[in-house]
Amino acid sequence: MLYSILSILIGVFIYLILVFKISFTISTAIKFILSIILVFDGLKLIKKIKSEYIGNLIFGIILFIDIFNFYKFNPSFGELILLYIGAQIFSSGLVELFFKGKSFSKNNIIKKETHFDINEKESVNLELSLDWNKLNITSNNEKSLKLINEYDKSIFRHNISFDNNNLYFEEKLRINSINIPERAKSFVYIPSDSNKIYLKIDSNVSDLTIDLFDTNSEYLKINSKASKIHLIPSSKRDSSIDINIQVSNLTIEIPNNVFVIINYIGDLSMKELNKFTQKDDSTLVSNNFENSTYTCKINISSEMSKISSFIS
Structure with missing residues (x-):
């Protein structure tokens, strides 16, 4: 919006010179255009305080x-250069002393x-719906389910509900x-001794980092869609996983x-499934059957994605 107003003002200034023959020297015209550009650039400090904007x-x-010759102020070109340098040095010191890390805009x-x-005797159901998020799910030793x-x-629409x-x-x-937002960050901590x-x-x-190892x-x-996923299945019980991914990178640990x-x-899709044996066209099994205690069945539907795995 600021640049739109700036463009209008410069256009009006040129229009006044050419159509209404208002006399300005070339140096005055250059100063006028530069002053508008600098003032509007300086107004960015409303969003973020920087020494460059203040200067x-x-x-x-x-x-x-x-x-406009206020106070009979008529500096030479060399003096203007020194004034610009002085303004930048002054604003740099001002920001460092009083405004570092601060902003005039509202913090959102x-x-x-x-x-x-949670009731530890009953199963726990979690449903998450996310955009542009950095999610980490893991276990903890607390009695409650925790969300940070x-x-x-x-930028984000946010909703949380919990019941039974x-x-x-x-x-x-x-x-x-x-x-263009920074990613939202979410951490979900599941009690390790909770029920299913x-x-x-x-x-x-x-x-997404989904660490269900100790759950x-x-x-x-x-x-x-278009996500990076690191998945660790549960090591404490038999489990099943259904995965539908598009243009994503899935790593199974x-x-x-x-x-x-x-x-x-x-x-x-590209598969790099280490230590797996192909049983038929669509089924693969891991090579750790003799050492295993539990079984995890994973059904994957994939389009234009990369799938890899390793045994930890």
Whole structure:
């Protein structure tokens, strides 16, 4: 918006010179255009305080004073150069002393930590729907389910609900947002001694680390587009996982005591499944059957994605 107003003012200035024959010297015209540019650039400090913006605003005002000859101020070209340097040095010291890390704009960043008391005798259901998110799911030794998240409320639509061991968590981009946002950050901590865990994740353009190693996760469903996923199945029980990915990167880290069966269908995808044996066109099994205690069945539907695995 500022640049639109700037363009209009410069256009009006040129129009006045050419059409109405208002006389300005070339130096005055250059000073006028530069002063507008510098003042509008300096107004960026409303969003973020930087010495460069303050220096440009100060020097832009100096040029206006020079143009209209306020206080009989008539500096030479060399003096203007020195004034510009002085404005930048002055603003640099000013920011360093009083405004470092501050802003005049409203802070839209929300940081929140929420605890949910769960009934350990009943199963726990988690449903997450995310855009442009950096998600980390892991276990902890606490009795409650914990969610920590950080997001810009002007960019993300946020919703949390919890009832009877059912958690729904949504962090989606607002449709009307035109900003290029920083990723939201979310951390989910599941009590390691909780009962059966059922987890569903829908994600778009996200970075997911799903560490279920020390949880009683029985079922996981992932629907993901353009995301990076690092998945560690449960090492404490038999489990099943359904994965539907498009244009994504999936890495499966297999616990040493878990035998994995992968049923795979997909187009234009690349597989790097180390220590797996191909049983038929769509089924692969891990090579750790003799050392395994539990079994994890993974069904993967993939389009234009990369899938890799290793045994930890």
